[in-house]
Amino acid sequence: MKKDEMRDIELLIGKILRIGVLVSVTVMILGIILMLIQGQGGYATKTYPTTFVAIFQGVVQLKPYAVMMLGAFLLILTPVLRVIVSIYAFLKEKDYLYVTITTIVLIILAIAMIGGYFAGH
Amino acid sequence: MITSNLLLMLITGLLAGILGSILGIGGGMIVTPILTIAMGLDIKYAIGASIIVVIATSSGATISFLRDDMLNLRVAMFLEIATTIGAVTGAALNGWIPKPVLYVLFSLLLLQSCYNMVKKLLNKPATAEQAVVQPDYLSQKLRLNSSYYDKALKQKVDYQVKNVPGGFLMMLAAGIASGLLGIGSGAFKVIAMDNIMRMPLKPSSATSNLMMGVTAAASATVYFFNGTILPNIAVPLALGVVFGATIGSRIMQHLHPKVIRIIFIPILLYLGLQMFLKGFGVNI
Numbered sequence: 001m002k003k004d005e006m007r008d009i010e011l012l013i014g015k016i017l018r019i020g021v022l023v024s025v026t027v028m029i030l031g032i033i034l035m036l037i038q039g040q041g042g043y044a045t046k047t048y049p050t051t052f053v054a055i056f057q058g059v060v061q062l063k064p065y066a067v068m069m070l071g072a073f074l075l076i077l078t079p080v081l082r083v084i085v086s087i088y089a090f091l092k093e094k095d096y097l098y099v100t101i102t103t104i105v106l107i108i109l110a111i112a113m114i115g116g117y118f119a120g121h
Numbered sequence: 122m123i124t125s126n127l128l129l130m131l132i133t134g135l136l137a138g139i140l141g142s143i144l145g146i147g148g149g150m151i152v153t154p155i156l157t158i159a160m161g162l163d164i165k166y167a168i169g170a171s172i173i174v175v176i177a178t179s180s181g182a183t184i185s186f187l188r189d190d191m192l193n194l195r196v197a198m199f200l201e202i203a204t205t206i207g208a209v210t211g212a213a214l215n216g217w218i219p220k221p222v223l224y225v226l227f228s229l230l231l232l233q234s235c236y237n238m239v240k241k242l243l244n245k246p247a248t249a250e251q252a253v254v255q256p257d258y259l260s261q262k263l264r265l266n267s268s269y270y271d272k273a274l275k276q277k278v279d280y281q282v283k284n285v286p287g288g289f290l291m292m293l294a295a296g297i298a299s300g301l302l303g304i305g306s307g308a309f310k311v312i313a314m315d316n317i318m319r320m321p322l323k324p325s326s327a328t329s330n331l332m333m334g335v336t337a338a339a340s341a342t343v344y345f346f347n348g349t350i351l352p353n354i355a356v357p358l359a360l361g362v363v364f365g366a367t368i369g370s371r372i373m374q375h376l377h378p379k380v381i382r383i384i385f386i387p388i389l390l391y392l393g394l395q396m397f398l399k400g401f402g403v404n405i
Contacts, residue, residue: 010192017180017334025177025363028356032131036124041353050348068352069345075176075359076341079334086198097263102198108205109339115209116343 009089013082020078028071035064042066051117080109127357133160134174134361141178141362142369143381144389146234147305147333148174148362153227154392158399162354164223168215168303169349172341173359175305178366179334183327191327193267196282196314197335200292204310204336207296212340215301216347224400227302231393234308238386242379254319256281269324280321288318300340305333 035041041048042063049055049066055073058066083106090098137151144151149171156167183192215223256266260282268279282288295309310329314320320328344350398404 007190010190010194013194014184018184021177021180021184021363025360028360031352032127032357032360035127035353040123048348048352050346065352068356069350072173072350072352072356072359073345075173075180076338076345078180079176079338083201083335086194098195098198101202105198105201105205105335108202108209109335109342112205112209112212112339113342113346116212116346119213119343119347 009086009093012085012089016082016085017078020074020081024071024074024078026071027074028068031064031066031068031071034062034067038064040064080106083109123353127353129160130354130357131361134358134363135365135368136361137174137358138178138362138365138367139369139372140365140385142366143372144238144385146238147307148178148366149302149304150231150234151389152358152362153303154231154389154396156354156358157224158392158395164220164227165215165349166351166354168223168301169344169351170355170358171303172299172337172344173350173355174362175299175303175337176334176341177359177363179305179330179337181363181366183331183334190270191324192331193265193269193320193324193328194331195263195267196265196318196320197328197331199263199265199285200289200310200313201332201335203289203292204296204299204332205339207293207298208300208336208339209343211297211300211302212343213300214297215349218301221400221402223302224396228393228395228397228400230298230302230304231389231396235386235390235393237308238382238389242382242386254281254283257283257285259285260318267324269321271323278321280324282318282320284317284319288313291317296336296339299333299336300343303340303344305330305337307333 042058043065049058049069055066055069059070083102087099087102087106090102133155137148137155141148141151152171152174153167156162157164260266265282268277271278291309291313295306295313298309299306307329310332311325314325314328315322
């Protein structure tokens with residue numbers, strides 16, 4: 001792969017990281033503003049939404065903790081998205097060795113997510 | 122009560138972000154001691170909040186490194202296999218390891234990074250002389266050898282990489298430390314690339330920063346779904362750190378960082394000792 005093609009991938013990754021951080025920070029700030037307005041998290045003491053369903057329902061009802069958890073989740077997803085885009089970029093460059101390597105990383109991340117989900121519920 | 126708590130976390134994050142960028146260590150290294158020692162939070166939740174902080178700082182810093190053309194994307198991708206496996210293992214182990222052990226492990230790391238900072242203060246910065254490195258079979262096969270633009274030397278520097286299996290093993294350890302203790306473990310990653318694989322320091326630290334985000338994401342998903350990440354703590358803290366790190370890097374350009382480091386190293390040392398003692402059930 002030529003150096004400037006690599007450079008294109010790096011620029012794309014930079015863009016994704018910037019958008020990811022911006023979006024998640026915005027959602028987190030919204031959650032905090034909601035919490036300042038409502039004066040509470042929207043859930044009983046020491047309970048927090050940790051499932052997709054609970055977070056989704058909470059976001060629809062504008063519950064502060066749910067919006068904050070969504071922001072945190074989007075932040076976690078930002079590096080994952082970086083990995084996904086890298087796979088696409090390596091594929092476009094026909095660099096199949098690195099398509100494989102990056103896919104392995106993605107699979108590990110997916111296993112972590114599924115494992116964490118079932119360990120917690 | 123609940124909103125004052127929120128503001129307290131925001132301010133804590135802000136200070137941790139400023140301090141972290143001045144001291145040149147990750148936010149995770151500062152956040153956990155403050156949350157556990159100064160605020161009495163359970164170390165489990167401190168680690169959960171801290172891993173979110175690590176992702177936020179890594180993504181922020183990587184954007185500027187990308188502009189400077191410092192990253193080695195192939196090295197990052199290949200070694201991320203090791204760090205993510207390590208991170209998931211670390212996060213899974215976290216529930217099984219007794220909390221006193223977590224305190225002691227964390228304090229040892231904190232004391233170690235204090236020692237490193239003192240050493241850096243005493244020694245003059247080493248001149249970046251790149252010895253000739255013989256690339257090995259694996260580094261050629263994986264096409265890890267690359268180049269970066271050195272701002273100080275004002276030229277493109279080509280470099281080779283060796284001892285890939287050694288670096289891979291060290292990255293596995295770095296991943297476990299990251300997942301278990303909620304830190305970026307940048308120091309371990311730099312050791313793996315710089316000392317073991319003989320990559321120049323500048324691309325090593327830039328690449329380490331990029332890897333931190335993916336590594337932390339692997340354990341963060343485990344912590345997110347098992348309820349270790351509390352929104353009222355992790356979210357204001359992460360926001361505070363993001364803004365604090367931005368302020369900190371601006372301050373850095375105007376202040377003489379050496380004086381500030383001399384002031385803050387004893388504080389970190391104190392927190393480290395406190396955590397160590399807490400591991401043995403002693404509260405001062």
